[in-house]
Structures are given as C-alpha cells and as structure tokens.
Amino acid sequence: MxxxxxxxxxxxxxxxxxxxxxxxxxxxxxxxxxDELGYTPELWKKMAQTNLLGLSLPEEYGGVGDFLDLVVVLEEMGRVCYLGPYFSTVVLGGSLIASAGSNEQKQKYLPGIAAGKTIFTLALTESLNDYTTSGVKLKATAQGDSYILNGKKIFVTDVQTANYAVCAARTRKGITLFIVDLTIAGITVNPYQTAAGDKQGEIIFKDVKVLAEDILGEVDNGWDYIVKTLQKANVARCAEMVGMAAQALELALDYAKERNAFGHPIGAFQSIQHRFADMKMDIDGARFLMYQAAWKINESLDAAKETAMAKAFVSQACKRVMHSAHQIFGAIGFTEDHILHYYTKRARAYEFSFGGPDEQLAKLVDIVV
Amino acid sequence: MDFRFSPEEENFRQEVAAFLKKEGPKEWHKRKVSFFDMSGQENWIAVHRDMSRKLGAKGWLSLHWPKEYGGKELSPFYRLILREELAKYHCPGYHSLSVDFVAPAILLKGSDELKKRFLPGIASGEVMWCEGLSEPGHGSDLAAIETFAKEDGDFYVVNGQKIWTTYAHFADWMFLLARTDRNAERNYRGLTFFLVDMKTPGITVNPIINMAGHHDFNEVFLDDVRIPKENIVDAVNKGWYVAMSVLDNERTSDLGYAIAGTLLDDIIEGAKEMDMLNARNKIRMAELYTECEIARLTHYHVTWMLSQGKPLDYYAAICKLLGFEAIQHVAEFGLEVFKNYGILSDHSPLAPLYGRISSCYLRSFGHSMEAGTSEMDRDVIAQRGMGLPRLR
Known part of the structure; x- marks a missing residue:
C-alpha cells in the first residue's frame, strides 16, 4: 500500500x-x-512545448508518462479551472487512438496531438440516459470502400475547436468507431450556449462519407474501447473536480481567516469550522476514490466499480464544497466579478458529463447488489 | 501509488482467516455478532477472554511492537488485516482498550520497568484494561477533570468519579487520568496518567445500561485509592500528553469501515432472503457502499502514514469520524430496509439477522460520542488541520 x-x-x-x-x-x-473557442493557439503551443499534450500517450509517438501522471496534471488544471480542448484531445481522442489505432493511424495523429497541431474530440452521446451500446443510433452504412454516416451527436466537447472527432456509429453487427475530419462535406457543427462557458455542441452528420481506412479498431467491435475511454473520461473529470474543490476550499479558508464579524474572524465560529471540516473530508475522500480508480486503470485492472464510485461521490462532494464555499463568502461570492462561480458552474457541468451520479449509482447497484 | 497489499500481507490474511475459521466461536459467526454488539450475547465475557488468549498465543496482539517487548515489528497493516478479518468473521477477543489504547501509550511514554511489567500481559491477551478518562460533567472538556490524586509518601491517594467506563466491570486494570495540581497555569498541565489495579481497595464499579439494553458502560467511584508512584506513566503533571496519544490511538484502532461494511453485507444478504430490497434502497445501498469505501481508504491512508512514521495529527479524527458515522448510517439503513421487522426487539425470534438490526441501530447512537464526539472531531480537523482560530 x-x-x-x-x-x-x-x-x-x-x-x-x-x-x-x-x-x-x-x-x-x-x-x-x-471567448468563442475557449483557447488560444499561443497557449496551446506552449502546452505542447511543456510536454503536457503528449501525456499518457506512447513514447514512440511523442508521448510521455502514464495515466497517473495525466491525472496529477488534471488535478492541477482543476485548481485553476482551466478551460480548453485538453481533455477532449488528450483524454478522449488521444487515448482512443493510442489504444485502438493501427500503427499508421497512431503515426498519423498522435505526434500531431503531442505537438499541439491536432485537436481531437469524441462524438458519442445521443441520449443522456443511455451510455450503453443501445444509446448509439447514428448509422454507418457500408458503400464500397467507404461508409456513409447519418445521425446526430449531442454534448460533444470542444466541437468549436476540434479538427477531428472519433465518432461511435452503429454498423451491421455492433458499434464501429470512425475518425472523422470535421471539415468534410455533410458535417454541421452547432455550438451550445453553456452556463459554465465550457465549449460543447452538437454535430449533425448528413451523408458523411468516411473511408474504411479511417475505422478505428475493428468493425462492429468499437464498444469495448468506448467503455475503457468512458472510465478514463470519468476519472479524468473527477481529477479536475478534486482540483477545483481543493481550490475553492483554499479560497474560502483564506477568506474565513481574515473576514471579521462580531470582533472575530468568521473562521473562529464553530458553524463555519464544521463546514470546513466537512469540506476537507469530502475532498480527501474524493481524492482517495479518484486515485484508486486511476491507479486501477493505470495497472490495466478492472476499474468499473471504482470508477462508478469515484464519479458518483466526487461530483456530489465537489458540489457540496462549492455550495459551502458560497455560503462562507456570503454576498461577495454571489457577484459576477468574483472567481468562485466559475468553479461552481464548471463543477456542475463536469458532474453530468459522461454520466452523473444517477447513472453511476445505477451502474454500481448492478455491480455490487 | 499502490492500492494493493503485499504478497506477505495477503498470506497473513489467509493465515488469519484459516485460524478464525477453526478457532473462532462458530455460534458468533453464524449469528453475525458485530464488534460493538458483543455484550448482547450471553456469556460474552468468557468468550471474549478466551478468544483474546488465543489471539495472544498467536502473537497477534503485539504484531507491530518492538521485538524487545515480544513484538514482531511488522507494519501496522498487519494489525489492520487482523482486525478486518475479525470483523468479517464476527469474532470477539480483540480488546482494543488493552492492545491499542494503553499499550502504545506505555510503549511511547512508559518507563522500561512499566514496559516489562505490563506489556507481556497485554500481548498474551490475559490482562484486560479499561479507560478512566471521562467524568460526570467532563467528557469533551476532558482537561477540566476533577478526580484528584494527592501525594502521600510512595503513593498517590485518589478520590473522585469516572463515568462511561467501558468494560470496567470485568477489566483487570484501568488507566486513569487524575488531577495532581489544582493550581497549574493551564488546567491540562496539572494532570497525571496512572495505571491502577482494579482490585485495589476503594474502587466501586456500578453498571450503566445503554439504550440498546446492553451493559458496556459503568461508573467507577474512587475512594482513597492508593496507587504506587511507580505506576505513573511518564511524569507527574505530564498526563495530558499521554492521554492525547491514547485518544489518537483510540481514534484509529477500531475499524469502523470494516464493522459497517460487514453489517452492510449482512443486511443485503438478509434483505435478499426476505425480499425486502426496493429500487430506492438499492441506490441507498450503493451510496453506503461508497461511504464505507471512503472510510476504508481513509483508514488505509492513516495506516500508511503510521507505517511511514508520519505524524497522524488530525487524520486520526477524520478516520474515527468517517468510520463510526458509517456504522451509524448503515445501521439506520438496516432499520429502513427491514421496516417493522427491523424495530422488533433483539430477543424476538421474528427479528431479522438474529435481532442485530435493532440492537446495532440502538447501539450506534453512541458512535458519534465515544472517543470524542463528532463535534470535537470537526473542531480538531478545522483547528489543528486547517489552522482556523480557536474562540476563547
């Protein structure tokens, strides 16, 4: 241990x-x-130069480190409430190509990801209540050497900036993954207006022609890769949420030590102290669950149960921490100028991405009851 | 980062499991008796003492002690594994008041002579201890205790009263915190930590029955109880620090998560048999499963800190709070699952899980008070852990 x-x-x-x-x-x-895109090419380039974009990708394609290293970095990103296509590119696209891609595909895409030249995302969700194969209805019909894609994907992260999407589509006997260039004919991208300012949107596929060589993994056998990616995505979101909650706690703690009422710092009052103790325990517990799941994924062990527990708890704990931080800051934290609401809003958005507590607990019931 | 036990630790777990299967009280295993519910069983003290000696004979009550005092110098994870298996097997015999409260205090602060006198009896499981800390009016505010020890030649003469003294009715020895200086600048600087033979004249033990109908607690009266000076741990007026080390050990000793987790498993099994699981309590069950998991990882984290020689600080308080509140939440859930059956008396033949639902639920009210209330734990976390100021 x-x-x-x-x-x-x-x-x-x-x-x-x-x-x-x-x-x-x-x-x-x-x-x-x-900002409409939520990132600047200058910063993206610097992240590539700092080796952040190749994290957890194979070394021979410009990558560095493993999934635990990535999780450590994501926690730090959560602390500053980082916004940008990092999660979409590295956690979703990058890891899918690394795990399912042919050597040619890896050579074609991974060095570009690590070098900051290519932005990826995952086009998966069609129904928010169904993260199983039955939720995938977008159709891919074989036609000679190509496939024709028709359907719609919702809540796709960073559609505004992504050059490519890995798209999960229904083929004759299962789910097949396609690497889709988002600039080709038949693709319409509609950005959403989000409360948290995170960049999401939908992609409409109308007779989109994709070559068979752009199939990621095997025909009809794409779902297993999605299951693994969803686990990584959820744990990665947990890491960001842990960082966000830790930062909100720190901000509130500094404030409670200097803000005076009735002749004392408000942090001296027991009602405030007990809130802090609960926040601290929530964050510690969240971090333990998150790292346990991340460690299992990193060791290629079955992490289904640990991931479900982590996402269900971390997102709820993070919500409680944000709500408590607001109460401690009082009216000032309720203003648009204050930084806290950026964290609160984003935390709620991340909570629901790739299955929120309801979906995770249902999964957990299936595993443990 | 590694969330695995070592192969040696896994072997030890197998060894313990095999031993308990052979030597553990089968009736208790069948009846799924919980660690905090032992006193509801008939003849339990004899069973508890018998198992304690068996565990002592295996050398399992001194796993991480120095070899010098009969220990094996193993990492604290061995103790944790032993206690996880004991919880799983519903097995008594681990008298934490001796093994984990007073023994570490003697090891840490006791003289060589005290170590030689008292540690062997604890390691063998023969001698059982109780804890003389709380007094009527002074529980959370422990530093204000009034029981007074007056110097008299080679002795101290003690007068006063202790309360909530768990197992004092059969304990052989008591560790006692008493005031030796009423004029100390700060009240906690006038306290001394004594080891007291319960057979000493002047000690009267009266039972206090808890709301589950069980006899764990007692009140202990001390009238001119003479304690030889050599029974002082550390030094006169240094008792507070010894007591605090006892409390930190107490907060990390009993594995709340293991007791809660075993109870949760038992509830699910029983509920399935009686077809009492609905959609709502399945979800609640998943939440509780997660809560126990967090308490477990928190305990592993603290044990890892111990194994690295890192100071526990406020993590002991977190550990106790999460583990013991998990038991409360699971016990409460049990009642909600079994509804009318759950609130039958533990003597009713119709009561599910041999009456454990109501008795664990009723016993669990004490869990947020013993070893420091949940409120005190939160104070410790906020003040010691997060540097928030104390209101004076």
Whole structure:
C-alpha cells in the first residue's frame, strides 16, 4: 500500500502547477470563458512545448508518462479551472487512438496531438440516459470502400475547436468507431450556449462519407474501447473536480481567516469550522476514490466499480464544497466579478458529463447488489 | 501509488482467516455478532477472554511492537488485516482498550520497568484494561477533570468519579487520568496518567445500561485509592500528553469501515432472503457502499502514514469520524430496509439477522460520542488541520 506520489508524478505536479500559475491567472480564465473557442493557439503551443499534450500517450509517438501522471496534471488544471480542448484531445481522442489505432493511424495523429497541431474530440452521446451500446443510433452504412454516416451527436466537447472527432456509429453487427475530419462535406457543427462557458455542441452528420481506412479498431467491435475511454473520461473529470474543490476550499479558508464579524474572524465560529471540516473530508475522500480508480486503470485492472464510485461521490462532494464555499463568502461570492462561480458552474457541468451520479449509482447497484 | 497489499500481507490474511475459521466461536459467526454488539450475547465475557488468549498465543496482539517487548515489528497493516478479518468473521477477543489504547501509550511514554511489567500481559491477551478518562460533567472538556490524586509518601491517594467506563466491570486494570495540581497555569498541565489495579481497595464499579439494553458502560467511584508512584506513566503533571496519544490511538484502532461494511453485507444478504430490497434502497445501498469505501481508504491512508512514521495529527479524527458515522448510517439503513421487522426487539425470534438490526441501530447512537464526539472531531480537523482560530 502506498499513498504517495512517485518522483515522476511529483515532477509533473510541480511542472503543471508552475506552468498554470504563470499562464492561467484568473483573468485568462475569465477571458477564455467569454471567448468563442475557449483557447488560444499561443497557449496551446506552449502546452505542447511543456510536454503536457503528449501525456499518457506512447513514447514512440511523442508521448510521455502514464495515466497517473495525466491525472496529477488534471488535478492541477482543476485548481485553476482551466478551460480548453485538453481533455477532449488528450483524454478522449488521444487515448482512443493510442489504444485502438493501427500503427499508421497512431503515426498519423498522435505526434500531431503531442505537438499541439491536432485537436481531437469524441462524438458519442445521443441520449443522456443511455451510455450503453443501445444509446448509439447514428448509422454507418457500408458503400464500397467507404461508409456513409447519418445521425446526430449531442454534448460533444470542444466541437468549436476540434479538427477531428472519433465518432461511435452503429454498423451491421455492433458499434464501429470512425475518425472523422470535421471539415468534410455533410458535417454541421452547432455550438451550445453553456452556463459554465465550457465549449460543447452538437454535430449533425448528413451523408458523411468516411473511408474504411479511417475505422478505428475493428468493425462492429468499437464498444469495448468506448467503455475503457468512458472510465478514463470519468476519472479524468473527477481529477479536475478534486482540483477545483481543493481550490475553492483554499479560497474560502483564506477568506474565513481574515473576514471579521462580531470582533472575530468568521473562521473562529464553530458553524463555519464544521463546514470546513466537512469540506476537507469530502475532498480527501474524493481524492482517495479518484486515485484508486486511476491507479486501477493505470495497472490495466478492472476499474468499473471504482470508477462508478469515484464519479458518483466526487461530483456530489465537489458540489457540496462549492455550495459551502458560497455560503462562507456570503454576498461577495454571489457577484459576477468574483472567481468562485466559475468553479461552481464548471463543477456542475463536469458532474453530468459522461454520466452523473444517477447513472453511476445505477451502474454500481448492478455491480455490487 | 499502490492500492494493493503485499504478497506477505495477503498470506497473513489467509493465515488469519484459516485460524478464525477453526478457532473462532462458530455460534458468533453464524449469528453475525458485530464488534460493538458483543455484550448482547450471553456469556460474552468468557468468550471474549478466551478468544483474546488465543489471539495472544498467536502473537497477534503485539504484531507491530518492538521485538524487545515480544513484538514482531511488522507494519501496522498487519494489525489492520487482523482486525478486518475479525470483523468479517464476527469474532470477539480483540480488546482494543488493552492492545491499542494503553499499550502504545506505555510503549511511547512508559518507563522500561512499566514496559516489562505490563506489556507481556497485554500481548498474551490475559490482562484486560479499561479507560478512566471521562467524568460526570467532563467528557469533551476532558482537561477540566476533577478526580484528584494527592501525594502521600510512595503513593498517590485518589478520590473522585469516572463515568462511561467501558468494560470496567470485568477489566483487570484501568488507566486513569487524575488531577495532581489544582493550581497549574493551564488546567491540562496539572494532570497525571496512572495505571491502577482494579482490585485495589476503594474502587466501586456500578453498571450503566445503554439504550440498546446492553451493559458496556459503568461508573467507577474512587475512594482513597492508593496507587504506587511507580505506576505513573511518564511524569507527574505530564498526563495530558499521554492521554492525547491514547485518544489518537483510540481514534484509529477500531475499524469502523470494516464493522459497517460487514453489517452492510449482512443486511443485503438478509434483505435478499426476505425480499425486502426496493429500487430506492438499492441506490441507498450503493451510496453506503461508497461511504464505507471512503472510510476504508481513509483508514488505509492513516495506516500508511503510521507505517511511514508520519505524524497522524488530525487524520486520526477524520478516520474515527468517517468510520463510526458509517456504522451509524448503515445501521439506520438496516432499520429502513427491514421496516417493522427491523424495530422488533433483539430477543424476538421474528427479528431479522438474529435481532442485530435493532440492537446495532440502538447501539450506534453512541458512535458519534465515544472517543470524542463528532463535534470535537470537526473542531480538531478545522483547528489543528486547517489552522482556523480557536474562540476563547
């Protein structure tokens, strides 16, 4: 049993913390939330130069480190409430291509991801209540050497910036994954207006022609890769939420130590202290569950149960921490100028992405009852 | 990062499981008796003492002690594994008041002579201890206790009263916190930690029955009880620090998560048999499963800190709070699952799980008070852990 970070993980943590502190102050966050694309090519390039974009990808294609290193970095990203196509590109697209791609596909896409030249996303969701194969209805019909895609994907992250999407489609006997260039004919991208400013949207596929060589993995056998990717995606979201909650706690703690009422810092009152104790326990518990699931994924062990527990709890704990932080900040935290609501809104958005507590608990019931 | 036990630790788990299957009280296993519910069983003290000696004979009550005092110098994970298996097997005999409360205090602060006198009896499972800390009026505010020990030659003469003294009615020895200086600048600086033979004249033990109908607690009266000076742990007026080390050990000793988790498994099994599981309590069950998991990982984390020699600090409070509240939540859930059957008396032949639903539920009210109330734990976390100021 070992709860410590190893040298490499500690190094990644410091690297990410230093980089984000310098490059992602509150004013950048606020600008990115307002920005249509939510990222700047300049920062993206710097992230590539810092080796952040190749994290957890195979070394021979420009990658570095493993999934635990990635999770450590995502926690730091959560701390600054980072917004950008990092999750979509590295956690979704990158890991799918690394796990399911042919050598040619890996060679074609992964170095580009690591170098900051290619932005990826995953086009999966069609129904928010169904993250099983039956939720995938978008049709891919074979036609000679190609497939014709028709249907619609909703809540696709970073559609605004993605060059490619891995699209899960229904083929004759199962689910097949296609790498789709989002600039080709028949594709319509409609961005959503989100409360948190995170970039999402829908993709409509109308007679989109994709070559058979762009099939990722095997025909009809794409679902297993999606299951693994959903686990990674949920744990990655957990890592971001843990970082966000930890930062909200720290902000509220600083405030409670200096804000005076009745002649004392408000942090001296027991009603406030007990809130903090609960926040602390929520965050610790969330972090343990998250790292346990991440470790299992990293060791290629079955992580279905651990992931479901982590996502169900972390998102609820993160919500409680945000709500408590608001109560501690009082009216000032309720203003648009204050940074806290950026965290609160994003936390709620991440909670529901790829299956929220309801879906995770239902999954857990199937596993343990 | 690694969430696995080592192969050696896994072997030890197998060894314990095999031993308990052979030597554990079968009736208790069948009846699924919970650690905190032992006193509801007939003849339980004899069973508890018998198992304690058996565990002592295996060397399992001194797993992580120094070899010098008969220990095996193993990592604290061995103790944790032993207790997980004991919980799983519903097996008594682990008298944590001796093994995990007083023994570490003696090891940490006791003289060589005290170690030689008292540790062997604890390691063998022969001698059982109780804890003389709380007094009427002074529980959470422990530093204000009034029981007074007056110096008299080679002795101290103690007068006063202790309360909530678990197992004092059969304990052989008691560790006692008493005031030796009424004029100390800060009240906690006037306290001394004594080891007291329960057969000493002047000690009267009266039972207090808890709301589950069981006899764990007692009140203990001390009238001119003479304690030899050599029975002082550390030094006169240094008792507070010894007591605090006892409390930290107490907060990390009993595995709340294992007791809660075993109870949850038993509830599910019983509910399936009686067809009492509905959609709502299946979801609740998944939440509780997660809660127990967090308490488990928290305990593993603390045990890992111990194994690395890191100071536990406020993590002991978190550990206790999460584990013991998990038992409360699971016990409460049991009642909700079994409804009318759940609230039958533990003596009713119709009561599910041998009456454990109501008795564990009723017993669980104490879990947010013993070893420091949940409120005190939250104070500790906020003040010691997060640097929030104390209101004076």
């Amino acid at each position: 070992d709860f410590g970070l190893n040298e490499q993980q500690e190094m990644m943590q410091t690297l990410a913390k230093d980089f984000l502190t310098a490059e992602y102050p509150d004013k950048v966050l606020k600008a990115m939330v307002k």
